[in-house]
Amino acid sequence: MKRVLSGIQPSGQLTLGNYIGALRNYVLLQEEHQCFFMVVDLHAITVPQDPAALREQTESVTALFLASGLDPAKSNVFLQSHVRAHAELGWLLTTLTYMGELERMTQFKDKSSGKESIGAGLFTYPSLMAADILLYDTELVPVGDDQKQHLELTRDLAHRFNQRYGDTFRIPDGYIPKVGARIMSLDDASKKMSKSNPNAGSYIAMLDEPDVIRKKISRAVTDSGREVTHDPASKPEVSNLMSIYASCSDLSLGDIEAKYAGQGYGPFKKDLAEVVVATLEPIQKRYREIRSSGELQAVLKQGAENASVIAEATVRKVKEKMGFVLP
Ligand code: TYM
Numbered sequence: 001m002k003r004v005l006s007g008i009q010p011s012g013q014l015t016l017g018n019y020i021g022a023l024r025n026y027v028l029l030q031e032e033h034q035c036f037f038m039v040v041d042l043h044a045i046t047v048p049q050d051p052a053a054l055r056e057q058t059e060s061v062t063a064l065f066l067a068s069g070l071d072p073a074k075s076n077v078f079l080q081s082h083v084r085a086h087a088e089l090g091w092l093l094t095t096l097t098y099m100g101e102l103e104r105m106t107q108f109k110d111k112s113s114g115k116e117s118i119g120a121g122l123f124t125y126p127s128l129m130a131a132d133i134l135l136y137d138t139e140l141v142p143v144g145d146d147q148k149q150h151l152e153l154t155r156d157l158a159h160r161f162n163q164r165y166g167d168t169f170r171i172p173d174g175y176i177p178k179v180g181a182r183i184m185s186l187d188d189a190s191k192k193m194s195k196s197n198p199n200a201g202s203y204i205a206m207l208d209e210p211d212v213i214r215k216k217i218s219r220a221v222t223d224s225g226r227e228v229t230h231d232p233a234s235k236p237e238v239s240n241l242m243s244i245y246a247s248c249s250d251l252s253l254g255d256i257e258a259k260y261a262g263q264g265y266g267p268f269k270k271d272l273a274e275v276v277v278a279t280l281e282p283i284q285k286r287y288r289e290i291r292s293s294g295e296l297q298a299v300l301k302q303g304a305e306n307a308s309v310i311a312e313a314t315v316r317k318v319k320e321k322m323g324f325v326l327p
Contacts, residue, residue: 002139004033004175007040007080007132010057011049012195013205014064016276017183020247021144025177027069029142035075036136036307037065042080042087043128046121047111062296064206067287078303080132085311089131090124092318093157096164097127101153107146130154135311138172145181146192148174165321180247186220189236207284210277217241217273228260228268238265245272248279 006026008018026037039061044054058079065077080086102108102123112118133141133154141151151174158169185191185202193203201216208216222237230253232239245268246253260268290296320326 002033003036003137003170004029004140004142005036005038005133005136005138006142007038007043007129008061008065009044010039010041010054010061011044011047012057013203013207014061015183015193015195016204016206016244016280017144017193018195019068019206019280020180020183020244021177022142023065023068024247025142025175026065026075029140029175030070030074033140036078036138037070037075038078038080038083038132038303038307039065040080040129040132042090043125046119046125059291059296060207062300063287063290064283066290066296066299067283072299072302076303076306077299078307079300082300082304083135083307083311085135085308085315086128086131088315089135089311089318090128092315092322093131093134093161094124094127096157096160097124097130097153101156102126105149105153107150126150126153127157130157133172134158134169135314136307137170137310137314139170140175141172142175144183145176148176161318165318168318168321177247179243179253183244183247184236184240186216188221189240204276204280206280207287208280210281213277213280214273217269217276220269222265222269226264228263228265229257241269241272245275248275 006022008014008022014023026035029035039058041054041058044057062077062079066072070077105126108123108125111122129150130153134157143151151172155171158171162168183193185193185197186204187199187202191197191202195203195205197203201219204213204216220237220241222241223235225235228238228242229235230239230242242253242256245251245256251259316326
């Protein structure tokens with residue numbers, strides 16, 4: 001049994017990319033491991049958030065966790081801001097992080113490019129993420145491809161701390177799916193599918209109505225050929241749609257190629273839409289039940305209590321090693 005931790009920001013609608021790259025794997029991992037899954041609200045405020053929208057999104061993402069199959073009897077589900085140790089260790093690790101390391105982060109470069117005033121929190125964001133992971137002696141971190149660089153920095157910080165203050169942190173590994181680690185935008189396969197894209201046609205939100213999903217997939221960009229073959233370099237759009245298909249069904253990429261050989265894109269896209277609808281519709285139904293049941297509060301309270309016990313002990317150990325006088 002391994003320790004597993006991951007998190008998702010409540011900064012907008014969750015997309016099919018979040019589901020395939022991360023959430024779906026949380027649900028699989030909880031069967032065999034000790035899991036901690038959180039909604040990272042402290043990370044969300046690294047860009048401006050409307051308070052009412054932040055509250056709504058935080059509840060919505062928590063409900064989507066449960067609706068996707070996270071079971072509070074198997075996983076600890078909590079909000080990052082409910083466990084104070086995250087902010088505390090985040091600060092301690094910020095003091096260990098080099099400016100050069102943070103400047104190299106591609107997510108920071110993307111999110112700050114073209115902006116006049118850039119919040120300091122957006123810059124130090126990866127130190128807080130390292131704290132999230134290292135607080136729990138985490139062994140496996142299920143994430144999509146875009147978080148690899150942050151995970152590498154987490155490993156570097158853990159090594160640095162261990163070298164400076166003696167063996168303290170476990171070095172975590174990523175758990176990145178072979179297919180679906182980077183779901184691309186439906187209108188431009190050179191960009192990842194993202195909730196922050198202003199064109200809603202570029203992503204499928206987990207809560208999109210079935211007919212909206214059908215429309216978005218029928219309009220998804222494809223190249224001018226007609227072969228359904230997986231070749232990300234020469235056919236990035238079709239390859240992306242195939243990854244979505246494989247992730248939402250039990251067919252492999254090879255099975256999908258064989259199934260649509262010689263048929264062109266039409267039947268493939270039509271079936272893909274139904275496969276995605278069949279994946280998301282039951283989640284949406286449970287989501288509505290969970291939102292109206294009022295069960296979230298109790299789940300979050302229990303999750304935060306369990307997480308705090310471990311996280312507080314880690315912060316105490318870290319502070320002692322760093323030379324703080326403990327209360
Ligand atoms: P966030 O909120 O941007 O995304 C949540 C998870 O979804 C994955 N993901 C994708 N996977 C495949 N294709 C896509 N198009 C796609 N878009 C997003 C992300 O890789 C991620 O796994 N920094 C993190 C949140 C975080 C965290 C942590 C993660 C904070 N602390 C500790 C792991 C452990 C983030 O912004 O994810």
